[in-house]
Each structure stands twice: as structure tokens, then as C-alpha cells.
Amino acid sequence: MARAELTIDLDAIAANWRALDAMTTVETAAVIKADAYGLGAARVGPTLVRAGAKTFFVALAEEGAVLREAIGPTPRIFVFSGLMTGDERVVRYCDLIPLLNSTDQVARARKVAAETDTPLTCGLQVDSGMNRLGLEQADLNRLLQDDQALNGIDLALVMSHLACADQPDHHMNRSQKTTFDEMIALPALAGLPHSLAATGGVLLGSGYHYGLTRPGIGLYGGLPFANARPVVSLKVPIIQIRNVAPGEVVGYGAAFETSKPRRIATISAGYADGLIRHLTSGFAATINGKPAPSAGRVSMDLITLDVTDVPDAAEGMMATLLGPSLGIDQLAASASTIGYEILTSLGARYDRRYTGG
Secondary structure (H helix, E strand, O other): OOOOEEEEEHHHHHHHHHHHHOOOOOEEOEEOHHHHHOOOHHHHHHHHHHHOOOEEEEOOHHHHHHHHHHHOOOOEEEEOOOOOOOOHHHHHHOOOEEEEOOHHHHHHHHHHHHHHOOOEEEEEEEOOOOOOOOEOHHHHHHHHHOOOOOOOEEEEEEEOOOOOOOOOOOHHHHHHHHHHHHHHOOOOOOOOOEEOOOHHHHHHOHHHOOOEEOOOHHHHOOOOOOOOOOOEEEEEEEEEEEEEOOOOEEOHHHOEEOOOOEEEEEEOOOHHHOOOHHHHOOOEEEEOOEEEEEOOOOOOOOEEEEOOOOOOOOOOOEEEEEEOOEOHHHHHHHOOOOHHHHHHHOOOOOEEEEEOO
């Protein structure tokens, strides 16, 4: 069979959540956006509920609807993108909590509450310096000058997001914390639960934990949580092995030319499977524990490896591209990218196998 195998260790995800939870004295939520970083929210969500997670974060209301079906009615589900036009029905029906990002979204939430004559539970996302999502300090001050601004809205959380939490000494961390502290000190927000820390923020220490942390990448085995248990392994079968003479080339663009006799294996995965083209040089798979460096460009469905020093390599054997000795961040470094991109790019053609959970 030419299909590659992607194995997802649900017990490792649960263990990573428990480890991050043990670093704080506050509630630990779980970020499960982008289909649990590509690993399957319908499987990851229930695993984390059993581990003890009671609050989840997704990017889109549609993701929240899928997750709600998987984890049942009790856990809270916050939506980072807030309350967009067209989200009103799914937010109500699936009991989602939009994180309002702008005065327009606040007004939309008030309208929904008025039309249904029922308070709408929301969170408030504020911008502490990242300039991505959330109400800026001046907008927040103007909004809260109106005593009626939050009529019909039950605020469940005030949150912001750190831009440089994976760099502990970066000045932005302290700057954003100071701004966030000023914002949540406003009388209308002071008594509410507050959240600033994703995975990197958890590792910055208790001063960044507030009332709730929300780890994401650390659950799935990625940096900056260096002690995370590996979660994914990827094994790709060898389709063919050939001998290549000196001066011959391998792959598109004739980008790899041999200077001496080489033995080249072709494996059945490529950029259509999320193994991005920038992986062309610098990475090595392992076959029977021996390194097999890349040789030539990554193509849509195929990758070529130099197995000259793996004499027992044979057609049908598996080359390991991700596993305990080669994590998502190590593979990412070969492509000058980050583990997030590798993880969320893993495609739909794999034979996905779940263990544990």
C-alpha cells in the first residue's frame, strides 16, 4: 500500500494538557482551533474533556459547532473571531461564547440580545499591543464611558494575546502585561475572569496566568513547551529504489546532481500532504533507525531520499518523517518555518491512526 501512516497519540495530548495545568493554580483551557491543529477536533476534544478541560477556544463559529457536537453541552467554547455577521444563529444554537473584538461586534451582540430578549454570554478581546485582534485601549475607554454599552451582554472573560511569549526576555511581554493590567483595572472589567497566557505565557510564570490559561501548540507536542510529549508520528512507504550514477540528476529542476554513485528511494508523500516544498534540502528521514537525507525537490506526491548508507532499505519499507527522534519543530527548522505550519498542514490523504484516549 502506498498510503502514508499518520499516528496521533491522544494520551500524549492529555498528558501535555495535565503538565501545563500543573504549572498553574488557575483554570487551564485548551485551544482546539483549526481542527485541533489539524489532528481532528472530534477525537482530541473528548480526550481533553476526559483529562479535565472544561473550557475550549476555537477560531470560527463553524469550528465551535463541530466541537460542540463532539464534546456535548457542558464545556464552554469561546470563539476568537467574535460575533461576525451570520454567526448569530450558530452562536445561540450551539451555546458558543464569542470574544467581541470591536465596537461593531459589541453592538451586534447587544442587538442579538435585544431581539431575543435574552442576555448573550460573550467574552471581550482587548489589544494590549499586538495589533491583530481586539479593542484598543482608547476604544475600550470610549466604549465603557457609555453605561449602556454592555446592556444585554454577560461578560464571561476578558482576554488578550502575547506577541512574543516564546521569547521570555522580549520587552513586549512586560509591555503588554502592563497595558493589559491597565485595561482590566477599569471598573466594568475588574471583577471578571482575565486571560493573557497561551502556551508561552504559561511558561513565563504565574504573573501571566491571571484567572485562566489557554495552551494550544504545547498540547500537540510543539515549542515553546520543550518538555511536551511527542504527539504525532508519520511513516511513509518506499515505492521504488534505484541506483543513480555519478553526474546524473534527481527530481524536478535537476536540483540534485550526484558526484558519486548513490542509491535513491522514492517515498509516497509530498507537498499535497503538507510536506511543504521548502523541505527540499536539509532534512533527513530515518529508515530502520538510520538517517536518509532528502535528495532533490519535494514534489506533489513524492519525495526522494538518499539511502546509500541504508543498505537494508527496500521497497515497501517505511521511512519515518516525524516521530520521537524527529519532532515537528525539528522538521520545521529544515524548512525555515515553525512547528505550527508543519502540524496544521498535514493533509487528508494519510491513513490516520489514533492511539490512547
